[in-house]
Amino acid sequence: MDKKNNKEIDIKEIITPYLKKWKYFVGMVFLMLILAVYYIKSTPQIFKAQTSVLIKDAKKISPGGGDVGMLQSLGGLSGMGTNSIENEIGVFESKSIVEDVVREHNFQTPIYAKQTLKSLELYGTTSPYIINVIQEKNVDDLPKKPIFIKSKNNQVTLSSEEWNKEISTAFDKTINLPFAMIMIRKNPEFKAPKKTEISEIYFNFSDFESAVNQFQDALKVDLLDKDGTIISLSVDFQNKAKAKDFLNSLVRQYNVYAINDKNIESKRTKDFVDNRITLISKELGDVETQKEGFKSSNSIVDLRTEAGMNLQLKEQSKAAILEIGTQLEITKMLQNTLSRKGTGDVLPLNIGLENEAAGNAIQQYNALVLQRNKYLQDATPDNPLVRTANNQIEEIKSSLTQSLQRNVTSLELAKRKVESQLGSSQQMIGKIPAQEKLFRSIERQQQIKENLYLLLLQKREEAAISMEIVSEKARVIDKAFVFKKPVAPQKLLVLLIAIVIGILIPFVYFYLKTILNSKLIDKQDLEKLTSVPLLAEIPRISSKESDLVRLNDVTPLAESFRILVTNMNFMISKKDKANVIFITSTVKGEGKTFVSVNLALALASLQKKVLVIGSDIRNPQLQRYNPSMKDSKGLTEYLYGDIENINEIIHPSEINPNCDFIYSGSIPPNPADLLQNGKYAVLLESLKNKYQYIILDTAPLMLVTDSFLISGFADATIYVTRSEVTEKDFIAFANKNVESQKIKNVGFILNDVHKTNFGYGNKYGYGYKVEEKRWFDKVKRWH
DSSP: HHHHHHHHHHHHHHHHHTTTTTTHHHHHHHHHHHHHHHHHEEEEOOOOEEEEEEOOOOOOOOTTTTTOOGGGSTTTGGGGGGOHHHHHHHHHHHHHHHHHHHHTTTSSSEEEEEEOOOOOOOGGGSSSSEEEEOOOOOOOOOOOEEEEEEEEEEEEEEEOOOOOOOOOOOOTEEEOSEEEEEEEEOTTTTTOTTTTOOSSEEEEEOOOOHHHHHHHHOOOOEOOOSOOEEEEEEEEEEOOHHHHHHHHHHHHHHHHHHHHHHHHHHHHHHHHHHHHHHHHHHHHHHHHHHHHHHHHHHOSOOHHHHHHHHHHHHHHHHHHHHHHHHHHHHHHHHHHHHHOOOOOOOOOOOOOEEEEEEHHHHHHHHHHHHHHHHTTTTSSSSSSHHHHHHHHHHHHHHHHHHHHHHHHHHHHHHHHHOOOOOOHHHHHHHHHHHHHHHHHHHHEEEEHHHHHHHHHHHHHHHHHHHHHOOOOOOEEEEEEEEEEESSSSSSHHHHHHHHHHHHHHHHHHHHHHHOOOOOOHHHHHHHHOOSSOOEEEEEETTSSSSSOOTTOOOSSHHHHHHHHHHHHHHHHHOOOOEEEEEESSSSTSSSSHHHHHHHHHHHHTTTTOEEEEEEOSSOOOOGGGGGEEEETOOOHHHHHHHOGGGGGGGGEEETTTTTEEOOOOOOOOOHHHHHHHHHHHHHHHTTTOOSSSEEEOOOOOOOOOOHHHHHOOEEEEEEETTTSSSBBHHHHHHHHHTTTTOOSSEEEEEEOGGGGGGGSSSOOOOSSSSOOOOOHHHHHHHO
């Protein structure tokens, strides 16, 4: 809780000085609001115009998409869509496209009508004139002031503050100005705008490049969605029609650029494709020739058919060799059997021998053998029939032997032929992989060339079609429109800024003043620098107010000195003799004499006998309160010994009967010697029984040593400081003297405090006649 309380006190301490100066804040805020209202009234309204367009997307190229994907983007149909959306934004912002729009609408010479507080731009049907810049002159000094136009019938008069004389001309005539050649024409579509004064019309001239730069800077191009292709175009212009024309023309000019670029691309694409078709045709013929040569050199009609035939031949050869080998073995077996068999033995039949002649011979042989064996059953070997049969058997056996031998020879020849054929077919089969690889390479080249040739033919047709059929690249989604609410000046924002500035200016001023201030302002400044108690704050008095405390006085001045008397009495002890009050300060001008006199008058108002001694004999100030006593004898004469009777130097104050003065008298050459010659102490002792309070109005401590010489006589020391006069560094000097006991029983007072810095006396008063004034009473008083 303590920390919170301390924090709250600190915050209050920070804020309070500014709250005391609330009138400055209110006045500055009021002034800023007046300026803000003037700014709002004198500034033309700015409206935001916007349009949005959809940029037609490009076809994306997919890697390995077939038909040679690298050429898929060729031709006018895919067109300029290959550009990224960021590139299209750059096109809209480019200088060249803005130049065309500015040139098309004569934006180089805006026309205005002067109103009471501001100028309104005239454009389109609201402008009575059309100004065309025929040719700019290469000059460095362009007009900085507006050029006013006045017309009567067909005559036109131009004038400017920068010209020595007016220029008279006529409509539809070339006007030679110092900076350009222009022509002014009547606007046939002019309609006088409502609630607009057009008696004073002028135009501003800027070179073409500067005008383009202004429009280029005003244009804002944004992508509505980072994943989409919708572009938003906007400008902030005073004239709504001008803003819409600018944006619509910008989109239209963009499409013109896109169409021209697309046609140029299509033409170049078609030329490129034609050249490539010629080249590919030649390459395709070369591949066909190479394929024909390969087939001729390898005696191939169709590689796959040839390979199948060779494989089939190989298998047939293998089967034939096996069959021939079998027949050969059967034949040899018959030969062996025939050679071993006797005359009466038959030969084996139907064992697979495919030689028909040999088979018939074997059948005849076996038949004869069987017939002979049958003869032998009834006859002897010498029987003529048996002998005849034997002879026939031998003849057939001989013939069969020869037939089998010829069959063997025939089979061996056939076997060698088939084996040769098998080797040939195997050799051809071994060559097939290499031939197939080479042939596939040739076919691949042929296929690529054929596909490329067909694709180029297609792209040539597409390019030709694209040159005839052209569509706009930017499709307008929202035609240029203007928001109803102006973007500038923003009234609430301007008023808010005015209030903030109105608060900030006095705050910064007082803050800097506080930081840079090296003087005491209020009691908080003094309390931070010393532990010596503050007895009272003395308010600042105006020139119309009395600077003296009167009898029955209830002014803040009187009340502050009553507070001083009360606090001072706590510092001194009650005694039979007078208490000596020592009034001093650091430097002159801090109000020692003012405090001395009014303290004496405040004490005298309490029916106390009080004496004020003007102890500053170097710079006497007490006579100011009674100018008629300026040349009277005083303290100096007594200390010199010119006057022995004390009563001769005591004079009534003529303000309060209970208050007397001893003036300083003449200025001596040796004040310090006089103050320490002993007579000052004698004077005080002789007066203590006559008065209850003796107040010593002394010299400043920092400037001279006089006051230190008499400080020991004091029962209490009142150290006077003055708001906005006393330097803060002076308090260290006072503290040093207090600590060294050069001055004793010390209490500070802060003199001449402004009511805004007063501790509490500025708001609350003392006395029956003092009332707090409410703020509206003060306002009534101002009026």
